[in-house]
Amino acid sequence: MTINPDDIVTIELDCAGWRAPYVRDITRHQLAELLLQLDDMAADAEEQAPDDAQKWPSADEAYTGAPNIDAELDWLNRTANASYEGLDRDWYLRNAAALDRVALGESTTEHACPDEADATAVLLLDLDHASRDYNPRAYVRQQYALWASSK
Structure with missing residues (x-):
C-alpha cells in the first residue's frame, strides 16, 4: 500500500479553554511537516527547564x-x-x-x-x-x- 502525500486528511485540535476545536483539511505532506514542527517545539520546551532560576525570585x-x-x-x-x-x-x-x-x-x-x-x-x-x-x-x-x- 502506498501513501500519497497529496491525499487530504482532516485534523482536529482541541485544547482546554478553546471555544471550539480547530478543524482543517490538509495534505498528508502538510501533516508530516506540522508533526515535525510540533516535535521540534516539544524538544525546545524540554531544553528550557521550567525551574529556570532567572524567572523565580528568591x-x-x-x-x-x-x-x-x-x-x-x-x-x-x-x-x-x-x-x-x-x-x-x-x-x-x-x-x-x-x-x-x-x-x-x-x-x-x-x-x-x-x-x-x-x-x-x-x-x-x-x-x-x-x-x-x-x-x-x-x-x-x-x-x-x-x-x-x-x-
Missing part, C-alpha cells in the same frame, strides 16, 4: 515589604475562621507564602514545616492550573511577588 526578593510573618499568620487564621463563603485565591496565595516563610524560619512562634509548605504550594499550583513541573515553592514566591507588586 525568598528575600519575593517577600520584601511583606507584613510581619506572625501578623500575617494571625490575619490568615482570622480570615479563615470568619469566612462563610469560602476563601479566594489571594488567601490561598498568602497562606502558601506564609507557610513558605515559616519553613524558612521567619516566624518566632511557629515551627518550620517544609512538608506543609510544599503541600500548600502544590495546592496553589493546582488552584492556578499551573504545571506540576514547576518548583512549587518557587512558584509561590513568584506569584506572591507579582501579587504584592499589583496592590
Whole structure:
C-alpha cells in the first residue's frame, strides 16, 4: 500500500479553554511537516527547564515589604475562621507564602514545616492550573511577588 502525500486528511485540535476545536483539511505532506514542527517545539520546551532560576525570585526578593510573618499568620487564621463563603485565591496565595516563610524560619512562634509548605504550594499550583513541573515553592514566591507588586 502506498501513501500519497497529496491525499487530504482532516485534523482536529482541541485544547482546554478553546471555544471550539480547530478543524482543517490538509495534505498528508502538510501533516508530516506540522508533526515535525510540533516535535521540534516539544524538544525546545524540554531544553528550557521550567525551574529556570532567572524567572523565580528568591525568598528575600519575593517577600520584601511583606507584613510581619506572625501578623500575617494571625490575619490568615482570622480570615479563615470568619469566612462563610469560602476563601479566594489571594488567601490561598498568602497562606502558601506564609507557610513558605515559616519553613524558612521567619516566624518566632511557629515551627518550620517544609512538608506543609510544599503541600500548600502544590495546592496553589493546582488552584492556578499551573504545571506540576514547576518548583512549587518557587512558584509561590513568584506569584506572591507579582501579587504584592499589583496592590
